[in-house]
Amino acid sequence: MGNFGKAKTAANQAPANARLELAAMAMESNKNLHETGNGGDKGSSEVVDVKHFHKVIDQWPPNSNRAAQNTFNFYGPPNEITPSRILWYNNGPWKRTIAFRDEVPHDFPEPHTDVLEQFIDYHVPAEKVGDVALLEGSIVIDRTKGEVSVHCDNEGANxxxxxxxxxxxxxxxxxxxxxxxxxxxxxxxxxxxxxPYAENFQFELPVGEQWDPDNRVVQDEELMQAVENAKEQLKKEGKI
Known part of the structure; x- marks a missing residue:
């Protein structure tokens, strides 16, 4: 067996009061989102300068460059850009599309590299997640967000x-x-x-958020009281 060290994270250094304050803020936000339904990834409606887009992808490998350029040709300028990824929001039927500079090798159904990830709102029941995983490894299910994404080298495969x-x-x-x-x-x-199955969706895409917030299991009274006290203090300070 290998020797694996226990890597420390910033969580190890978080002060006690910061932990309770964060929990209080998160619970207040959770309540507001449940009441308003106004949550999830909204992205940006701004578009990136076209010259900047081309300057970035000119530094990318050929396959990544082509995937980004193809997406640009059909959907127009992206909404966000970094040296390693480019994002479009609400482009056509997609909730968002990400073109990646860095390639991942993928041999199903034929050898290629994955550089284009695309998302839809979709609820996958927990009992079906395992079956979907057997289809292929590039499909990513986020039940909490109510999203499914898939990454490949082209939109038809996705x-x-x-x-x-x-x-x-x-x-x-x-x-x-x-x-x-x-x-x-x-x-x-x-x-x-x-x-047709590679050219168009063969089902009606869900409309609106498909969240699955799951169910509360923490019922510790001491913790809840400590969080409530933190929340009251934050309200007095005008932080929430």
């Missing part, structure tokens, strides 16, 4: 994977059947033949 994810969740296909279908459909798409 669309195909999410169509298969939906059919697994709804019981139309097994993971094994879905993998076989992807192997056939992606060939049609890349050969520029009709491939």
């Amino acid at each position: 669309t195909l994977s999410l169509n298969m994810m939906h059919e697994i969740v709804t019981g139309k296909r097994t993971p094994e059947d879905a993998r076989k279908f992807i192997a056939k459909e992606i060939v049609e798409y890349m050969m520029n033949r009709p491939a």
Whole structure:
């Protein structure tokens, strides 16, 4: 067995009062979001200067550059940019799209590198998460946020994977059947033949937030009282 050290994090150094203050702020925000429904990732509506966009992707590897350029060609300038990633919000049917500079090798359904991640609002029931995981490793489920994303090298492959994810969740296909279908459909798409599952969503995308906030399990009275005291103090100081 290897020798693994216990790496310390900033959590180890957080003062006691800071821990309670953060809990108080978080609980107050939680209450407000439940009441208003105004939560989740809103992103930015501003767009990045086109010259800056090209300056950044000109430094990227060819596959990453192409994925970012293709997204730009269809959806226009992005909303946020860093040296290693570029983000579009609410571009077409997507909640957001991220083009990455750094590539990840992926051999399903054929060898390529993953550089383009795309998100939709979608609730995957807990009992279906394992089945979706069997489809492929590039699908990422965030039940709390009510999001599903997938990353590949092109939008057609991402669309195909999410169509298969939906059919697994709804019981139309097994993971094994879905993998076989992807192997056939992606060939049609890349050969520029009709491939509807890679070209368009075959289901109605959910409208609005698909959060799954789960259920409260902490009931410790001493902690709750300490947090309540911290909350009252923060209100007096005008911090919440």
